[in-house]
Amino acid sequence: MLRYLAARLLRALLTIFLVVTFAFFVLHLSGDPAMMILSADAPPESIAAFRAAWGLDRPLWVQYLNYIAHALTGDLGNSMRDGRPALDLVLERVPATLSITLPAFALKLGIGIPAGIYAALHRNSTADRLTMLLSVAGFTVPSFVLALVLVLVFSVQLGWLPSAGSDQATSVILPIVTLGVAGAAILARFTRSAMLEVLGQPYIRAASAKGLSWRRVVVEHALPNAAIPTTTIVGFMVGTLIAGAVVVESVFAWPGIGRLLVSAVSNRDLAVVQAILMLVAATMVTSNILVDVIYGWIDPRLRSKGVVDAS
Amino acid sequence: MAEPLVALRGLTVDFDTGKRVIRALHGIDLDVAKGEAVGLVGESGCGKSVTWLAALGLLGKQAHVGGEVRIEGDNLVGAPVATLERVRGRRIAMIFQDPSSSLNPVHRIGRQLGEALTLHRGLTGASAAAEAQRLLDRVGIADAARRLGDYPHELSGGMNQRVMIAIALSGQPDLLVADEPTTALDATIQAQILELLGEIRRETGMALVLISHDLGVVAENTDRVCVMYAGRIVEDAPIATIFGGASHPYTRGLLAALPELEGPRRRLVPIAGVVPEPWNLPSGCSFAPRCERVIADCERAPPASEFLTPDHRVACIRAGA
Numbered sequence: 001m002l003r004y005l006a007a008r009l010l011r012a013l014l015t016i017f018l019v020v021t022f023a024f025f026v027l028h029l030s031g032d033p034a035m036m037i038l039s040a041d042a043p044p045e046s047i048a049a050f051r052a053a054w055g056l057d058r059p060l061w062v063q064y065l066n067y068i069a070h071a072l073t074g075d076l077g078n079s080m081r082d083g084r085p086a087l088d089l090v091l092e093r094v095p096a097t098l099s100i101t102l103p104a105f106a107l108k109l110g111i112g113i114p115a116g117i118y119a120a121l122h123r124n125s126t127a128d129r130l131t132m133l134l135s136v137a138g139f140t141v142p143s144f145v146l147a148l149v150l151v152l153v154f155s156v157q158l159g160w161l162p163s164a165g166s167d168q169a170t171s172v173i174l175p176i177v178t179l180g181v182a183g184a185a186i187l188a189r190f191t192r193s194a195m196l197e198v199l200g201q202p203y204i205r206a207a208s209a210k211g212l213s214w215r216r217v218v219v220e221h222a223l224p225n226a227a228i229p230t231t232t233i234v235g236f237m238v239g240t241l242i243a244g245a246v247v248v249e250s251v252f253a254w255p256g257i258g259r260l261l262v263s264a265v266s267n268r269d270l271a272v273v274q275a276i277l278m279l280v281a282a283t284m285v286t287s288n289i290l291v292d293v294i295y296g297w298i299d300p301r302l303r304s305k306g307v308v309d310a311s
Numbered sequence: 312m313a314e315p316l317v318a319l320r321g322l323t324v325d326f327d328t329g330k331r332v333i334r335a336l337h338g339i340d341l342d343v344a345k346g347e348a349v350g351l352v353g354e355s356g357c358g359k360s361v362t363w364l365a366a367l368g369l370l371g372k373q374a375h376v377g378g379e380v381r382i383e384g385d386n387l388v389g390a391p392v393a394t395l396e397r398v399r400g401r402r403i404a405m406i407f408q409d410p411s412s413s414l415n416p417v418h419r420i421g422r423q424l425g426e427a428l429t430l431h432r433g434l435t436g437a438s439a440a441a442e443a444q445r446l447l448d449r450v451g452i453a454d455a456a457r458r459l460g461d462y463p464h465e466l467s468g469g470m471n472q473r474v475m476i477a478i479a480l481s482g483q484p485d486l487l488v489a490d491e492p493t494t495a496l497d498a499t500i501q502a503q504i505l506e507l508l509g510e511i512r513r514e515t516g517m518a519l520v521l522i523s524h525d526l527g528v529v530a531e532n533t534d535r536v537c538v539m540y541a542g543r544i545v546e547d548a549p550i551a552t553i554f555g556g557a558s559h560p561y562t563r564g565l566l567a568a569l570p571e572l573e574g575p576r577r578r579l580v581p582i583a584g585v586v587p588e589p590w591n592l593p594s595g596c597s598f599a600p601r602c603e604r605v606i607a608d609c610e611r612a613p614p615a616s617e618f619l620t621p622d623h624r625v626a627c628i629r630a631g632a
């Protein structure tokens with residue numbers, strides 16, 4: 001098991017390295033930061049000076065090796081815009097992002113999973129059909145559209161909630177709801193089909209034939225099995241806690257990572273973009289490892305396989 | 312005849328598939344006496360499993376069950392859930408065709424066995440563990456104490472079926488319904504499992520319904536056989552009567568298709584034709600289209616079941632002829 005985890009960790013680090021490398025070349029080949037930051041009609045000598053100051057005049061592979069060497073020591077470079085360490089700029093934004101993505105995550109689980117279970121247990125009932133209809137609506141409507149509708153209703157029409165910004169306590173509500181709805185919809189659908197799949201298995205009928213009440217059959221026999229596929233999608237959602245709010249943060253002018261990413265990309269503020277991507281890759285990779293550990297914990301078949309793999 | 316342990320009377324099952332309603336059982340009459348071993352044979356899809364799943368109320372919502380299932384004064388058809396739960400596992404236990412998928416993959420054997428012991432006998436903790444171990448021992452699992460900690464995927468199919476039998480025994484049922492308990496297992500294991508069921512039956516006096524599509528298996532392990540065809544019991548008689556003088560052409564067809572253990576080898580004769588679709592049954596006898604002895608009257612109405620002798624009944628208008 002330890003060797004298995006070590007292998008996973010190594011793979012995770014490799015993934016992060018590849019993301020960083022790929023992003024480095026794409027960003028450096030797709031636009032000149034000097035032009036973006038100083039504007040295109042700046043005098044040629046100031047542009048040249050800017051490029052020399054940031055090492056942009058050196059061959060690309062030198063810049064790359066330089067970047068990697070620094071990154072390995074924990075130095076992700078400075079923002080070209082305000083000169084501060086990129087990592088600081090990014091980490092500063094984490095609380096703001098988490099303050100909407102964590103509650104949204106809770107909302108997804110709290111609504112999506114029970115709704116999915118209920119729908120599966122009452123398959124083909126009106127409640128099931130309604131849940132699935134809402135679910136389809138929930139994840140087919142793009143989040144910016146939903147955001148605009150919510151703003152129209154709750155800010156413009158009713159005047160209950162602020163339409164954007166972060167200056168009031170109630171400002172978090174609309175971003176959270178917008179994020180939560182789509183996730184809850186996806187999770188409801190997924191949980192429902194996982195449950196239906198499990199409910200059709202012979203061991204469910206066998207458990208009923210034993211004399212267990214339907215409630216115990218569902219809670220003790222169906223749910224633990226349905227949790228296995230559902231873990232995958234929940235793990236994926238954990239992976240998006242940092243970067244999953246780009247659109248919503250932009251629409252609601254929420255000062256989180258997502259908005260920082262948008263402005264850093266459009267400014268070609270390379271170090272900042274790189275730092276964000278690294279953080280995103282790290283959360284995704286961590287959540288993947290977490291999912292694997294949970295899998296092993298709830299599914300004994302994988303547990304013994306994991307041990308076999310590692311040897 | 313004494314009061315039967317379980318009596319099915321005019322049991323019908325209709326599946327509502329949304330598009331159409333399919334009648335899977337057309338009125339099953341079947342008695343199982345205390346301690347008796349009854350075989351239920353017939354081709355795939357004739358309703359063997361549905362009969363007993365319906366009796367225990369295990370078919371789910373799209374199945375509409377009619378008729379009566381009597382056990383000690385209770386009628387299980389339409390009975391409250393609490394009544395059904397008292398019968399399941401305790402009066403009537405059931406084991407299934409695919410043992411490995413009939414056990415929950417995420418729970419240990421010990422837990423699945425212990426669950427039944429707690430439910431039916433109120434055993435918990437050490438006494439449940441001791442009894443679980445004794446039961447695993449009883450069904451012939453070596454190293455029972457260690458096996459309690461195993462998961463189903465760590466055991467072979469035959470072992471899992473033994474575990475299923477141990478679970479079934481934990482409720483000390485009056486009747487065990489074994490639905491093709493050996494179909495998924497290879498031949499040697501198959502014989503061992505059937506042997507085990509026989510032993511347990513002699514020991515405990517439990518009745519057995521052995522469902523199979525193999526008349527040979529049923530003949531070796533039961534006292535009496537009910538032959539089903541397209542949702543009806545077409546013949547019901549003691550084994551000796553069936554082998555000595557089966558009356559229904561379908562039963563005779565099954566016998567002709569049986570390899571003979573003794574005597575000269577002969578060509579096996581499969582029954583010509585196919586089973587009609589349940590939604591497309593002929594108006595008369597369901598077997599008429601495949602029957603060698605069919606006459607015009609056969610196509611008029613489904614034949615009623617008639618007793619030729621007190622323990623031999625057959626649903627064929629030409630049975631006496």
Ligand SMILES: Nc1ncnc2c1ncn2[C@@H]1O[C@H](COP(=O)(O)OP(=O)(O)OP(=O)(O)O)[C@@H](O)[C@H]1O
Binds near residue numbers: 328353354360524
């Ligand atoms: N849930 C269901 N919905 C619709 N039809 C069903 C359902 N379950 C069973 N049936 C139908 O009921 C009929 C009897 O099925 P059953 O499973 O009892 O057959 P069987 O005799 O046990 O066959 P096998 O030897 O294959 O197990 C079949 O025609 C089958 O298609």
Ligand SMILES: [Mg+2]
Binds near residue numbers: 359360361490
């Ligand atoms: Mg069957």
